[in-house]
């Protein structure tokens with residue numbers, strides 16, 4: 069159950085990367101306290117076996133207890149299972165299962181901070197095993213044993229991350245896409261208006277519409293072009309429709325291979341075979357795109373023009389064309405359901421909290437007053453309530469359950485010695501729902517995130533929607549920019565209403581809204 073998001077990385081001592089060093093420096097003060105608390109005790113630390121947890125039996129580990137909890141909840145609501153585990157055994161729980169690394173789960177932000185810091189120079193995160201296998205076994209050894217950011221660990225992960233970190237995170241590179249993402253979003257908002265007119269509300273498959281927006285937006289960066297997913301007259305066999313189906317099939321089958329029992333390790337199950345076929349189709353698309361980019365780079369040269377992100381990456385020493393192609397695949401894997409589900413949950417929360425929605429509209433109106441053209445960096449910089457709304461939405465409906473790291477050296481945490489090789493999993497989703505860390509926890513209070521922190525300081529490791537430390541989400545700035553633009557444009561034009569049953573989270577590859585998004589959009593005058 070813990071493989072959902074485990075990560076890791078190596079060697080901050082190498083010179084290429086600057087951003088994580090800053091992160092490290094900023095966190096220093098905080099961490100010192102947590103580390104000191106556990107490391108200067110005089111008595112010998114207790115064994116990891118003393119950490120409370122479900123009973124462990126030979127061969128089956130603690131599976132019987134976990135299965136019982138799964139039956140009493142639902143396998144589609146992993147957060148409830150985690151919630152029950154923590155309720156029963158406390159805020160630090162040991163889980164040992166056959167054929168998996170043993171795990172300690174924690175929910176205290178100080179504990180999360182401690183293990184993230186302890187693994188800062190080698191943040192190992194395991195997961196996406198089926199994807200890794202497909203890449204390792206690709207035809208003609210396409211990937212040459214290098215499977216990309218999402219799935220690699222150690223030196224190979226670092227080799228890529230250290231070279232793509234600055235190009236992908238540098239504000240100037242991200243804002244160079246602002247105008248194009250704004251264009252895409254304005255088109256999408258038009259589409260929302262026409263769906264409203266056609267159906268009297270958003271149709272039951274509105275989530276798929278949001279996928280189109282996210283694919284079109286991330287495609288601008290990853291594929292260097294408009295894909296045409298937002299056209300209203302797409303035929304079933306048009307290229308964009310094929311691409312949309314491809315994305316849906318990919319996610320569906322990746323979810324089956326990652327979350328089910330891993331029988332595909334023994335023989336290629338149907339979901340595994342489908343995932344492999346779809347992945348190969350995706351690879352062909354990414355590969356031909358990057359060849360086009362290479363050709364245009366050659367034709368246009370590099371003088372007197374701003375290079376696109378992909379062009380910059382192609383010119384980065386130490387990155388091959390295949391490395392960039394693999395990164396494109398990872399961006400498409402990680403950059404569609406994440407932003408679109410977050411926007412779905414955010415619109416839902418705003419619909420349920422009209423006073424917050426009105427306040428947000430007021431902010432958008434005042435920032436855009438009299439402005440007719442494209443959004444600019446200056447506009448986005450002024451939208452502090454809007455940013456707080458997204459943070460609060462990610463606290464209540466985070467996309468993943470938490471942050472995972474496998475220890476490459478022993479860690480002493482709260483007097484327990486947790487040995488190297490064990491996996492630490494910080495369930496931020498539960499931390500974010502804990503009154504001790506977030507007063508008025510059950511309420512939607514975006515204000516808590518504003519600069520003056522009216523509800524008190526927030527522990528920097530209490531809500532980590534983009535992960536933490538040196539391996540945090542590399543698409544974070546692109547994602548935030550997309551979401552700021554989306555919410556600005558939607559709030560500028562509509563008031564969002566929702567009059568059906570409450571929407572909750574179901575567990576999928578990332579957390580997913582449990583019901584159709586039948587929003588009613590009221591045009592603002």
Ligand code: HEM
Pocket residue numbers: 073074075076193217218229286398399400402403404406407410467468471472532533534535536537539540541542543544546547
């Ligand atoms: C709301 C939007 C998003 C959320 C909440 C999100 C969240 C995350 C999280 C939690 C991780 C793991 C971090 C860790 O282990 O500490 C991650 C990794 C990653 N994300 Fe995102 N993500 C989002 C959007 C995106 C987008 C738009 C892209 C691509 C443009 C992207 C690309 C990646 C990649 C490539 C990784 C792996 C990085 C590595 O292991 O070095 N993500 N993301």
